[in-house]
Amino acid sequence: MAETTARLLHLLGLLQAKAVWTGPELAERLGVTTRSVRRDMERLRELGYPVQASRGLGGGYQLGAGRALPPLLLDQDEAVAVAVCLRLAAGGTVAGVGEAAIRTMTKLDQVMPASIRAQVAAVQEATVTVEYQAATVDADDLLVLARAIRETHQARFDYVARTGAATSRRIEPYRLVATGRRWYLMAFDLDRDDWRSFRLDRMTEVRASTFGFTPRAAPDAEEFIRRSVHSGWDQEATLRLRCAADEVRDHVGGWGRLTPVDEHSCELRVGSHDVELMAWWLLRLPVDFEVLDNEELVAAYGRIAQRVDRLTAGR
Structure with a gap:
């Protein structure tokens, strides 16, 4: 009985992890026959889980939508990932999710073992979320x-x-x-x-x-989106940075394209729809640089320098 219960829990977890499973696929994952899989599906239906079956190409077993949400089966890594993501979602970019994320965190915290709760707490204590205006x-x-x-x-x-x-x-x-x-x-x-x-x-x-x-x-989705986001800028510029590319790679992240020149310098290609915002953003870089091909960006730095002179006059 204990072995059957454990297999049913494993089966429920598989159904939650993938949209459609064929009988042979489930039999291989569970180490049983397809006949045992069919019996286990009937047991899940008797317990109230809306298991659906379809024949033909693309058919198989899947967990349908029911009147009640079945319990999710999470391993330790999944539980930690969910808890951390919920914390970020509480102040994130999806409209209306913040309050729901907080309620879900509370429910999850009630059932988490002490060891997992400690891991989540460690991540949360070590993380600071800086608020900024984002498109919801x-x-x-x-x-x-x-x-x-x-x-x-x-x-x-x-x-x-x-x-x-x-x-x-x-x-x-x-x-x-x-x-x-x-x-x-x-x-x-x-x-x-x-x-x-x-x-x-x-x-x-x-x-x-x-x-x-x-x-x-x-x-590749990440590379495709990065190229798409960086195309069509109103303003683009190439900068010569006085450092190796690896020294600023973390500062640049995905917002520009770094090209090594030699062990002491590299070039950075960036773009923006606002030359003033681009100028201020580039000042965050921890190294000096030279603007190679955008006179409007150079002029923006001239205006910034004049403002700094006014702010520091007489100090």
């Missing part, structure tokens, strides 16, 4: 897109580009990417027959389709 996204839109990605279903939405142009998009969604300030979707645009990136805060009327799709060979 609709939680329902985020969930619709995440579910469409998981189930490989097409999606549709209305979109307003940076230029103000409004369009309707029909896409195959592949990845959601959070940059800290914004959420992006990497998708294949069916009408334009090409890969595109979309800001979630510019979407409206997001809905998933019932049409499935076969995943294409996709580019």
